[in-house]
Amino acid sequence: MRIESPAFxxxxxxxxxxxxxxxxxxxxxxFADVPTEAxxxxxxxxxxxxxxxxxxDGLFVHxxxxxxxxAITGIEENSVPQGAVEGATTRGVPGFVRACPPDxxxxxxxxxxxxxxxxxxxxxxxxDELEKALEGHTLASATLMAxxxxxxx
Numbered sequence: 001m002r003i004e005s006p007a008f009x010x011x012x013x014x015x016x017x018x019x020x021x022x023x024x025x026x027x028x029x030x031f032a033d034v035p036t037e038a039x040x041x042x043x044x045x046x047x048x049x050x051x052x053x054x055x056x057d058g059l060f061v062h063x064x065x066x067x068x069x070x071a072i073t074g075i076e077e078n079s080v081p082q083g084a085v086e087g088a089t090t091r092g093v094p095g096f097v098r099a100c101p102p103d104x105x106x107x108x109x110x111x112x113x114x115x116x117x118x119x120x121x122x123x124x125x126x127x128d129e130l131e132k133a134l135e136g137h138t139l140a141s142a143t144l145m146a147x148x149x150x151x152x153x
Contacts, residue, residue, distance in 0.1 A: 001140040002032040003112040014099055014146040024098030025078035034070050035139045038114035041068035044127055049106040061090045061127045062097045066119045088126040105149035114140045
């Protein structure tokens with residue numbers, strides 16, 4: 001299984017449009033080679049490079065989605081697939097949280113999971129609850145990483 005973006009390369013720089021220095025919408029994503037037996041997809045976007053004084057665990061969750069139709073081939077820019085559920089981010093609310101590193105270059109991981117079942121989670125669930133629900137149901141996974149460092153003002 002693969003996850004890619006027409007907006008950036010693996011380990012490349014996230015375009016400004018998807019950050020706090022731009023409009024801050026989600027980038028387009030492309031999914032390929034999803035297992036035919038998949039019954040749903042899930043997506044977690046996080047940044048593990050957050051200063052510990054801002055977040056004690058050093059992680060910021062930018063987007064959590066589940067129950068994505070496994071027949072779709074990706075997510076368009078500034079959109080949520082029909083029927084998908086957006087969970088809580090680090091900010092405690094659903095939706096895509098734009099990249100806005102406060103201190104240096106950060107990495108943003110787009111993690112896609114193919115599951116053998118749809119998930120029965122409340123929309124208030126976040127990354128921890130989603131990862132627990134993935135246990136024993138993940139058929140395949142793929143990761144795409146982008147980097148971003150705010151321009152010097």
